[in-house]
Amino acid sequence: MKNFSYDDFELREIQKLEGHTGKVLGIAWKEDTGVGGLPAVIASWSDDKTIRIWEENFSGFFVCKAVLEASCTVRSCAWSREFKLLAAACSDATTAIWENVGVHAYEHIYTLKGHENEVRSVSWNKDGQFLATCGGDKSIWIWEVLPGNEFDCTKVLQGHTEDVKIVHWDEKVLFSGSSDNTIKVWEETRFVNGDWRCIQTLGESDRGHTSPVLSLSFNKGRRRMVSCSEELTIKIWKNCEEDSSIELWSHACTLSGYHDTTIFTVDWMRDLLRDVSYEDMDPEIFASAGADDAIRVFIEDMDNEVDGLSFKQLLKKEKAHETNINSVKWHSLDKRRLASASDDGTVKIWDFVCPWPPTT
Template identity: 95%
Template sequence: MKNFSYDDFELREIQKLEGHTGKVLGIAWKEDSGVWGILAVFASWSDDKTIRIWEENFSGFFVCKAVLEASCTVRSCDWSREFNLVAAACSDATTAIWKNVGVHAYEHVYTLKGHENEVRSVSWNKDGQFLATCGGDKSIWIWEVLPGNEFDCTKVLQGHTEDVKIVHWDEKILFSGSIDNTIKVWEETRFVNGDWRCI
């Protein structure tokens, strides 16, 4: 067996995916796809106001299987593993939620409102029960998924002094990054007083 060497490592283009009519701003892999025989799936988003869902075929190439229409530029996107939901951060200060309701079929089920400036990033926690959103209003909103595709804002986290650019969950810890040059680490203290604190 030949030992791996970075001297032999080379990446080559195997496919170019086209379809967006504006700048592609990011991609997000669907968790648990691409393993155990499950075909890989990812979402791409753009300033053309769309999210495109790409699925790997049995030849190893990706094909666009769905186009989700947003109301404005999409800034971020994330998949909920447990509830088959896709959340999109939008530049009109809203977060759009779609549900995977069938093979390659997605239905817009909710629009989250509350931020006073564009939403920059979205992130589901591991069990899909909570969604974090952040934006140009310097705040982070924590949304709880309720029965019937309903959502409730359980907390608005303040502390950053400038726009919050990204949020990301790791188990029960939430990270937020801002152009104020800081990263804040948040922990839920529900079993103490039902609140959140920056640790």
């Protein structure tokens, strides 16, 4: 990485957010907040049956502004930017929908029912018109937002042979990771509205995972994907059909030997470190964490990309939490900010310190 000293990078704790009385299972930054004068907003959820909404004040510290009461453990949440909605996947096989109806005010407006087992993950598409849910019943449901805050299930996707751990919408394509060790890529069939098909399955034969897929994330250009699994590896995938009408992915590299316990979460930084031209592009960065209580940050090793992509560990933050780290999330618009959530009942906000301006 030209003009940077690797020794100058650091992950510095800014604040510990306390309030949950159980394990914090995940976090989600609210998009389009934290820049342009708008205070940053983040949601955290827990097995204490609550979702907490935290907002940054003028001093740069986060304060809990709302506590949303659920009927059971909340497994996953996702913000809809367009419709001011927050979806929550729940362990009682339902998905709860809250609407932001005013300053720090949220109203429970709908409960989606249909799954036969707990809902594990939720994801909105880009324009907030569709919501994907998945769960322990091995299925993925596609819900359409209708006028008057109504919802309609337009399709149930079957294809995974075990429970579906995660769904993640990328533009118009939907990705799912499962305990059957695969990542599936789903696309709505062109010219046949409402019908879907699995266009690709990334499994062991594709140098994929050999145990349940627990997390996945995309870079800003949406041409690369990172995933992690219980077999203690991190895999990088690249879009190999940039000019094709069908989006296909191939294995780029595998990182192993960094984690010696389960890796629960990975998240790609949404931007490059510097604003540079395409010809002088900076390396990309992602973070990972899991049962070893540490947060790791990896950087693209552009000097060793002889046969393809290569990444190396940039830094390791030991004892970032007291126990398992369930989620790490980069702020979508602020490349210096990272959040983490843990079984210790806390959320932490981190400052990603890097040399700025670059050293020579």
